[in-house]
Amino acid sequence: MSAVRAAVADAARAVALPDGLPKLTCTGYVPDAVTAPCFFTADYTVDFDKAMGRALDEVELTCQLLIGIADDRASQRLLDALLAGSGPASLKAAVEAARGAPGEFALGGLAHDLHVTRVQGYRWYEHQGTQYLGAQLTIKIIGEG
Template sequence: MNISAVRAGIATNANAIQGLNCYGYVPDSISEPAFYAAEVDVNYDTSYGSLDELMVTCRVLVGRADDAASQALLDDYLSRGDRSLKAAIEADCTLGGACDDLRVQRVQGYRYYEHQNSKFIGAELVVQVIGTPEE
């Protein structure tokens, strides 16, 4: 698997949510609400050398102008409704051929985040990705 293609594919899928600014990398600055693929953990040879596994930690950040409204928007992104990040990311489980399969495994870290000296309310989504190693 090509890690850059996986990160870009996750952001492309998330971009189906109208009004959400999506990045396949950690951007220098963001326009909120924002979603981006951040840290990547790699487990090589998870199935007797035939598959690699990536655990991609993604962040979704919303503004803090109105704490209640901001948290309600964040909750929408984390729930299974019209703005569901889980549904958007899993809409194409192969990311256009960049991997064999994926699933949004969990949400964690619902809290305040600082990005480029600005504070946001946000959470992390951990996406499990499996695929054939690159030759």
């Protein structure tokens, strides 16, 4: 899972934020300290043996997105752009680009396929004593066990 989490973070780095904004910090682990805006992989569940002989496992990966709150409206506009289903700042589009071409494995060969399935938890979050605006993205990943 460590390699899968790192590959998802690498894919998320492809987002293009509007001019004047810092680059999106992306990591495959939960960071001690956040440099906002920040995307990181967090919780996951694994359903083993979806096909016989360890042929398929299914992972539901929950990723966290945290935005600084210096300006509440600007923060919400940025969060909305990152959570959009398409566009240059869309995390969904950036992560799903790592699916590869038809017939190729996803995440550079680490998975059969992936799909960003849900956004939830659009609210204030506290991380190490600092408040952020944020949301969670859920990614379904399937691959050999």
